[in-house]
Amino acid sequence: QSALTQPASVSGSPGQSITISCTGTSSDVGGYNYVSWYQQHPGKAPKLMISDVSNRPSGVSHRFSGSKSGNTASLTISGLQAEDEADYYCSSYTSSDTVVFGGGTKLTVV
């Protein structure tokens, strides 16, 4: 199975908004509303930020939101803060009854 496609890096200034894309196919992202997003700081385990395309778990800041259009899911972070600097990964259920991750995006807050 092929990894979902994410940009290698994105950057933004404090207070700005950024969007990270996650592109798959109709067999994964486009076919199901089972896309999750994770934040990972260096040396730490991934943390769930968004599940089922747009559901934000309890305790996750309202600055994080998710959406999907066709075969592309997106994670938007508004009001960027220094603590948001991390790697972000998307993940999706696939029609082969498996789970696939994106390659990851490094967010830099400049």
Place this chain on the structure above:
Amino acid sequence: QLQLQESGPGLVKPSETLSLTCTVSGGSISSSSYFWGWIRQPPGKGLEWIGSIYYSGSTYYNPSLKSRVTISVDTSKNQFSLKLTSVTAADTAVYYCARQGTKITMYGMVTLRLPLPPTDSWGQGTLVTVSS
């Protein structure tokens, strides 16, 4: 609060078998609402789903690893385990165990539970190095 903890050797020789166990505490591995999975991350690289198991023993594997992977569950100990055979340096990674969501689907008259992406419960990860 649910906690997951990986355990096992940190060093494995090439061609041998990597074996890890994940111990679940603060909740039951026999919950009907979740799969239990293994995910790995080579140094400096991205996440890769290895496979998942339901408490009943139903398993799903990454096709690229399927021939070398076995995941098993021991409900009496609230643990699930990973075995990866014939390892090479490419299998050097941080290995995470995680709780995964599940969905129900019907195949004819058969009801199947299928694994979804990981939820908010992950182990801290354990580095396994493959080297002689």
